[in-house]
């Protein structure tokens with residue numbers, strides 16, 4: 579299906595950031611957006627790129643009342659060679675379609691969605707920052723637009739993609755973050771929606787994150803809903819621990835998001851010949867290892883921060899310092915490896931990079 583493009587008029591152009599070193603995360607969006615509509619019986623139609631602007635939505639749209647909304651997060655990277663790259667974008671759209679299926683929304687044709695997204699990025703190419711650690715964040719989104727009060731899957735949907743230049747996700751950058759182990763609230767239970775990217779999961783996480791922030795922590799580490807014992811994930815990142823010579827991350831049992839950075843780290847660690855385990859890991863095992871000095875490193879993985887080293891874990895009022903509060907060797911090596919692949923600075927034996 580051909581994409582209709584209507585370019586922004588001069589008075590619709592948005593203010594570009596002037597200082598890339600001050601880019602934060604998530605506040606600046608570009609001149610255009612990609613949209614596409616869906617109706618039951620008709621399928622997806624009217625793919626178009628239009629000037630960025632407000633959506634017009636019926637106040638009874640079902641996304642607003644019943645949370646039928648899903649999204650993705652990925653990035654485009656500007657290489658030193660002048661190339662523009664995506665990192666495993668098909669994986670994001672496959673996950674998007676799994677999210678859609680879980681909350682009874684229509685799936686996308688991945689090639690069509692990728693094409694719309696690429697054309698949008700090329701049109702707003704001048705917005706892709708080139709400074710160290712910067713990128714263009716991409717937010718594919720789908721919401722239920724049918725106006726109806728009453729709980730059931732909607733019959734009409736809107737898919738859109740918005741993009742914006744970003745710098746570091748955490749103000750700490752690559753400096754280790756402090757994590758609060760949450761033993762009161764839970765994020766998701768097995769059988770729920772924790773393994774997909776639907777809005778409600780994030781609403782459910784807010785209160786715990788706010789309370790942790792007030793206590794001086796960057797994020798909360800979630801434990802499993804049934805026993806509050808096993809490590810799940812952190813905020814918007816999957817968690818990895820290095821205990822002695824074993825690299826450990828939680829298995830995908832249904833309540834954590836299968837991160838694309840998580841999968842990439844697992845593959846790299848295995849390729850490097852290290853012991854990589856996807857297994858249940860209790861918070862007691864982590865704190866015992868910290869006490870015995872065998873907890874070498876802890877880090878989060880996610881598109882936004884790539885690798886975010888954890889310098890302190892606090893559980894039931896006790897602070898455990900990890901890797902002397904510094905970024906560990908493996909965290910650093912993994913960060914450098916992934917970033918070099920993303921920005922086109924080294925070969926990509928995994929076939930993860932896609933040139934736009």
Ligand SMILES: Cc1ncc(COP(=O)(O)O)c(C=O)c1O
Nearest residue numbers: 814815816835837838839880881
């Ligand atoms: C809850 C949650 N966990 C983990 C991740 C990391 O996933 P990815 O590596 O695909 O960005 C994200 C970010 O998308 C997330 O929202």
